[in-house]
Amino acid sequence: MQHREVADGSMFKARMPFAPYFYLQVADGMEMEAEGALRKRFEGLVQAAEIVEREDLDLKNHLSGLKRKLLRVSFWNSQQLQEVKRELVPVVAKNKARAKTTQDVMEALQDMREFDVPYHIRFAIDLDIRCGHWFTVRCRDGVTSMERRADLLQRAEPRICAWDIETTKLPLQFPNADYDQVVGGDIANFEFTPKPEFEGPFIIFNEANEEALLRRFFNHMREAAPAIYVTYNGDFFDFPFVEKRAAQHGMDLAQELGFK
Template sequence: LLNACNTSRNIENDERSGVELYFLAQDGSAFKTTLIQAPYFYVAAPPKRLQEALAYVDLSRSSLFAPVFRALFYLPSFRFCQKTLEGTLLSSSVVSKEDLDLPNHLSGLQASYIQLVFRTVRLRRGFLLFHGEHPGVGVRLGRRQANRVPHDCKEQARSISHERLVAHLPCLLCSEYDVPYLMRVAIDKEIRIGAWYSVHVDAAEGVKVDRITDMVDKAEPVVLAFDIECTKAPLKFPDATSDQIYMISYMVDRQGFLICNREFVSQDVDDFEYTPKSDYPGRVHTATARKRLARFDEMAFCVGPFECVNVTNEFELIRYFFNHVKELNPHIFVTYNGDFFDWPFLETRAQHHGYRSFVVPGGIHGNYEAWI
């Protein structure tokens, strides 16, 4: 398993949340599949009011929301919750879970929770707006929308305190609502990046992902590290709207490449060999580089060859880089501060020349500026 990201799918006119899983096969090929799983969280209530709380979220009794939040009827979030709860809550049931907040939680006693299962993550957030762990939600939202409601409703909305709001609600505590959906699926399905899996598609059960525990050898994904050099005005930071890229250097599997924009580089740059340290050996891939390094014999292990490509302008530079990246099809991109400079600058200049944003499906970007 190489990468995973959140997604949503329309299944029989029903929007469902899922996770896109990107795999690297043993033969080097890549594929992806979508694993559908309903998001959920838990709601706790006093034992004597557990059934009342369950009825509160029952699909057939969504009208119970109206008397509780009648004073907040003008809020967009309330209208969203009241109108869409019937179509978004997939199921609700009572489950037993360990409550670590209990003073005697080591005794093995379990507390009862209501598990709310939703169709999508997006609609789950609407319900959480009304939870008691958000102090003053009625007052805060009421003030925010004060200029959009009739005058006779303003004082009523502002007078609703957090305590009065919770007093109407049988649901007093949410649990595990802050667990990211991707992490939730990984925990429930025991999915881990970097492990080997067998993927099966069943017409009835959908996608099944089973871990292969006896395979310990790691995969060898294609890693591309790149950096850009751009022009700038004196004493100014580079501006993507006016400055241009005049060099892009990148390395794939210890083979280096350098693209030069001759609008700013005075002469063609020839191929060269670069070895920052003997601890970083280079491997020769091109026939030209092999012939060039043949004279080094045993020393060839510590030489990193760079192929240079000289283009006429920035448009040709970006086009060559994009086409070469598509040809190399890397699985992992590595930059230094690329999230805030290299990627945005490159995308802006590409759009300036009529290119759309460059996307590699399932690609991983490691911004190592945050690690140093």
């Protein structure tokens, strides 16, 4: 599900199919056997598996154009990718630690690549989706497609929300969303203008408790409707933390913000 901004400033959503995947490095000459074994072992989870060639900086002669054969394993959704990844990670780790002799096809799995790339980043990289570019979005027979409008040179000006959270935490401990909370300070409006072109009047909302604070955040995001969220490590901390704390108060982040 992707948010799109129209030239008049309005927003809409488009759903595009995109299969998540990771790469497996397999012992030379055993790629076909590994493909068959993975399809059989993870039947119903693996959408496709194909042998591809990719640049590998670990190869001594990679600057000469030499590429490594990898097995690209695709899935129907991210949950299935994570399920298979959890099972294969210890297998690959065990294979790396033992001698290089291979007696079983699963012992031929030598490495996993790009299994930790977030889904939305993988989508944007592979389909060359870039913020500020214009696209023609079409939906035919239930299938959505996007085509870059190279003729539109003036960049779009999407609304951007830069955000960060502060939380409680125990001394010398990392914040835990099971019992720590999102907090705010009791402060007044202020102004910070680093450059004349970046005027910075800040309007402060002081809320009574965490539930009211999260509700204010969700309401404000729906009102502002940003097309881009800028965070520091937000994918792995801020968003998951807010999602879990919101659930504690009966709020669903995906329903509130329109994405997950």
